[in-house]
Amino acid sequence: MSDLILPRRRLIARAGGLALSLPLLSACDAINEAPPMRKILSLGEKMHFASQRALTDRDALAREFTRADISPVFRPNGTRLPAGKAYAAHAARGFADWRVAVTGLVARPLSLSLADIRAMPQRSQITRHDCVEGWSAIGEWTGVPLRHVLAAAGLKDGARYIVFRCADRIGDADYYESCDLVDALHPQTVLAWSLNRRLLPIANGAPLRLRIERQLGYKHAKYLTGIEAVASLDGIGAGKGGYWEDRVDYEWYAGI
Numbered sequence: 001m002s003d004l005i006l007p008r009r010r011l012i013a014r015a016g017g018l019a020l021s022l023p024l025l026s027a028c029d030a031i032n033e034a035p036p037m038r039k040i041l042s043l044g045e046k047m048h049f050a051s052q053r054a055l056t057d058r059d060a061l062a063r064e065f066t067r068a069d070i071s072p073v074f075r076p077n078g079t080r081l082p083a084g085k086a087y088a089a090h091a092a093r094g095f096a097d098w099r100v101a102v103t104g105l106v107a108r109p110l111s112l113s114l115a116d117i118r119a120m121p122q123r124s125q126i127t128r129h130d131c132v133e134g135w136s137a138i139g140e141w142t143g144v145p146l147r148h149v150l151a152a153a154g155l156k157d158g159a160r161y162i163v164f165r166c167a168d169r170i171g172d173a174d175y176y177e178s179c180d181l182v183d184a185l186h187p188q189t190v191l192a193w194s195l196n197r198r199l200l201p202i203a204n205g206a207p208l209r210l211r212i213e214r215q216l217g218y219k220h221a222k223y224l225t226g227i228e229a230v231a232s233l234d235g236i237g238a239g240k241g242g243y244w245e246d247r248v249d250y251e252w253y254a255g256i
């Protein structure tokens, strides 16, 4: 993380977030569910904690579940199989030659294989995916937190958004998505290669897809081919930050 260049404001916000990521203090739920902690915290301390939470709300963790909660089937949605010979050839080779390019406002552009990605620090999380179309599914995701990839590439001053490029097209345009640095550096924002402790199925975005747990399903870009740090979303797609944002009234910030 030391080579991440961030605006000062952001560094302060992160310092607050770190304090709040202590296991028992990570969510209001945790306080309610943990009797020893409830006894230890005075009312004043709770109020202080609540105000800190409000200030750093976007750093808070999304709820995590247990293996007993995992949905029997994780319904695929949107593209279930990218068209074209190139993707089919990658799939036939078990994605051995798949690369994810890390480009844009970075000090060290990267071209990462899946082996490179698996050699980085990994995180597993059991979370609920909420699609705007009105269905949800709980699954266990494993992959590298995006912040480690961005630290390896070294964000340059001026980087404000991360754009996610995908291998599939819907109609006449490539699927893409984007987020700001708060979500890009969030500990649960992960480039996932595994669902429910198995290799990610093609229908769910093989070989690599984004998990961005504080936002709705359409932000979770599947079939990742590129990660690009940019100063502005102008000139990318129609400029609204994502395939659906460009076409329908889906919000760019789709907080849950």
Ligand SMILES: Nc1nc2c(c(=O)[nH]1)N[C@H]1C(S)=C(S)[C@@H](COP(=O)(O)O)O[C@H]1N2
Binding pocket: 074, 075, 076, 077, 078, 079, 130, 131, 132, 166, 167, 168, 170, 175, 176, 203, 204, 205, 217, 218, 219, 220, 221, 222, 223
């Ligand atoms: N590349 C790509 N990513 C995508 C989509 C898509 O069609 N293409 N659909 C989005 C939508 S609307 C949802 S709800 C989720 C679905 O993920 P799933 O197929 O694993 O359920 O992927 C999102 N990411």
Ligand SMILES: [Mo]
Binding pocket: 077, 130, 131, 132, 133, 217, 218
């Ligand atoms: Mo969705």
